[in-house]
Amino acid sequence: MxxxxxxxxxxxxxxxxxxxxxxxxxxxxxxxxxxxxxxxxxxxxxxxxxxxxxxxxxxxxxxxxxxxxxxxxxxxxxxxxxxxxxxxxxxxxxxxxxxxxxxxxxxxxxxxxxxxxxxxxxxxxxxxxxxxxxxxxxxxxxxxxxxxxxxxxxxxxxxxxxxxxxxxxxxxxxxxxxxxxxxxxxxxxxxxxxxxxxxxxxxxxxxxxxxxxxxxxNYVDASQFDPDFYAGSYLLYFGRLAPEKGVATLMKAAKSANIPLKIVGTGPIEAELKILAAELNADIEFLGYRSGKELHDLIRGSRAVSLPSEWYENAPMSVLESFALGKPVIGARIGGIPEMVIDHETGWTFTSADSHELALLLSQIWAQSDESVSSLGRSARELVVRNFSxxxxxxxxxxxxxxxxxx
Missing domain, CATH: 3.40.50.2000 (Glycogen Phosphorylase B;)
Incomplete structure (x- = not known):
């Protein structure tokens, strides 16, 4: 042994x-x-x-x-x-x-x-x-x-x-x-x-x-994730609330695009992000820490998940988990994110820290048909099963x- x-x-x-x-x-x-x-x-x-x-x-x-x-x-x-x-x-x-x-x-x-x-x-x-x-x-x-x-x-x-x-x-x-x-x-x-x-x-x-x-x-066991390819109405971020995660950039972009945003997680800048949300007067909801079925239900109910990082991410598990649940990801073009988020196949990418470019991208995604968004979710799920098992x-x-x- x-x-x-x-x-x-x-x-x-x-x-x-x-x-x-x-x-x-x-x-x-x-x-x-x-x-x-x-x-x-x-x-x-x-x-x-x-x-x-x-x-x-x-x-x-x-x-x-x-x-x-x-x-x-x-x-x-x-x-x-x-x-x-x-x-x-x-x-x-x-x-x-x-x-x-x-x-x-x-x-x-x-x-x-x-x-x-x-x-x-x-x-x-x-x-x-x-x-x-x-x-x-x-x-x-x-x-x-x-x-x-x-x-x-x-x-x-x-x-x-x-x-x-x-x-x-x-x-x-x-x-x-x-x-x-x-x-x-x-x-x-x-x-x-x-x-x-x-x-x-x-x-x-x-x-x-x-x-x-x-x-x-990294891998996920896709058999443990029950996907939902239905294109929901809100954008979801889940992860640590820290400066390098780019959440403030995401919030500003969501406001500009008039997109409802749900934020799951806690961290050192949570209080200042909530102040920013009030200043923006945007449709932003902070849901605190969630895990397990609660988190999975929130991911399944979204139209897309966003990872707006502003540092050299490695290979975020949040991307693989979102894919396994049938959701495309809107990821910053930085670090290892573009290796998983393939433009118009498993999601969309944008220039890191560019809230204007992200706002335009969000507007385009929300203007797409539900069927088009769902097809990217299916491709994302297939990628996980094929390459990240x-x-x-x-x-x-x-x-x-x-x-x-x-x-």
């Missing part, structure tokens, strides 16, 4: 990368693999027999004393605790392969050499751009930023790239500088899985060797592990 060690900061469904971490392990278990997990203690974690190996909780939103802040910063840069505990887990579990997801800040890259020195093949899924960009988004308050590609890492501090904070930006700059010097990622990771070709190309632009990467797209994902992962000597 092959043994898989899955590694991630959180051991509960906090966000998309955490869901992939948990579901990937579940898929391997169904194929006969034995699973172990390495993560951080957290009150919301799922129960695990491996939790005794987890590192102490490190939550950046909490209040810390001055000394605790120093210790926290040191763990972000290099966690000796994480290195020691994962070494114990390796000794006891003896994994055949380790699959890393999001590990930085809470676990730190210190765990990677520990795995490699123990002879464990190391795979990492790049859910974001961290292995190139110290602040992991290639984004700051001024917009898209790639200054570190050919310049000094001090640009991160100068531009306060992480949370608009000089201190937080300085910590990740030191972290990245140290691990660049140690060559932690490139030397000790065998393969990096990228869910979008855009991310692969971007990493190569930033100096990574192309042969380090393998493109394996669970079986294709499993087959690609098994092939990757086999190439690393795991049978």
């Amino acid at each position: 092959p043994k898989l060690l899955s590694v991630n900061n959180y051991h509960y469904r906090r966000g998309g990368s955490d869901v992939v971490y948990l579901e990937h392990a579940a898929l391997m278990e169904k194929l006969g693999w034995s699973n172990a997990f390495f993560s951080m203690h957290h009150p919301k974690n799922f129960d695990s027999i491996w939790s005794s190996y987890f590192v102490d909780e490190l939550e950046f939103g909490h209040a810390y004393s001055a000394w605790d802040k120093v210790k926290m910063a040191s763990k972000v840069v290099y966690s000796f605790e994480a290195k020691k505990k994962i070494s114990s887990l390796i000794h006891d579990f003896k994994p055949d392969v380790a699959h890393l997801h999001c590990i930085y800040h809470h676990l730190s890259p210190a765990i990677i050499p520990a795995l490699k020195h123990a002879g464990v093949p190391v795979v990492m899924t790049a859910h974001d751009l961290k292995i190139a960009c110290p602040a992991y988004k290639m984004l700051n308050d001024s917009g898209i930023c790639e200054k570190c590609k050919d310049g000094s890492l001090l640009n991160v501090v100068k531009n306060k790239c992480l949370r608009g904070s000089t201190a937080a930006s300085a910590i990740v700059t030191i972290e990245t500088g140290l691990h660049n010097f140690l060559n932690t990622y490139k030397k000790h990771i065998d393969k990096v899985v990228v869910p979008s070709r855009f991310f692969m190309d971007k990493f190569v632009e930033w100096g990574w060797p192309a042969d380090k990467f393998v493109y394996i797209p 669970r079986d294709a994902y499993v087959s690609a992962m098994q092939k990757l592990y086999a190439e690393l000597g795991v049978k």
Whole structure:
């Protein structure tokens, strides 16, 4: 029985990368693999027999004393605790392969050499751009930023790239500088899985060797999604309410096009978006957090779903879920979105952050016949079944592990 060690900061469904971490392990278990997990203690974690190996909780939103802040910063840069505990887990579990997801800040890259020195093949899924960009988004308050590609890492501090904070930006700059010097990622990771070709190309632009990467797209199990191809009357956004998601641009466009918009989700700019909605006096409804059947019903009832991102999205699960439910997507032409949202086939694309272009596009879509919109929803569903299936994902992962000597 092959043994898989899955590694991630959180051991509960906090966000998309955490869901992939948990579901990937579940898929391997169904194929006969034995699973172990390495993560951080957290009150919301799922129960695990491996939790005794987890590192102490490190939550950046909490209040810390001055000394605790120093210790926290040191763990972000290099966690000796994480290195020691994962070494114990390796000794006891003896994994055949380790699959890393999001590990930085809470676990730190210190765990990677520990795995490699123990002879464990190391795979990492790049859910974001961290292995190139110290602040992991290639984004700051001024917009898209790639200054570190050919310049000094001090640009991160100068531009306060992480949370608009000089201190937080300085910590990740030191972290990245140290691990660049140690060559932690490139030397000790065998393969990096990228869910979008855009991310692969971007990493190569930033100096990574192309042969380090393998493109394996995310998946949805379409059999678990009951589609409705009827073209509804409203536009839907669901996701995090954060600046880089472009929700303000979407709201302005919906107002200009006189289109009813429903917004599902919460986040740091929720209050200011509600103020903007009042100022626009638009037909915009905030529905808060929704999941499961409630969310699926809202998607099925829409005419289209919009993803108006203003940063380098990877391969958003929201697109695949909308497609599986029979809805076309109106996506910003940025990051990996155009790889899934194919103009006039599975949806429509527009220039990111251009509310005027988006408003014109919305007007055109609402002027189309219901049959025309429904046909795109059917094509979207077919694309998911054909190119983003669970079986294709499993087959690609098994092939990757086999190439690393795991049978």
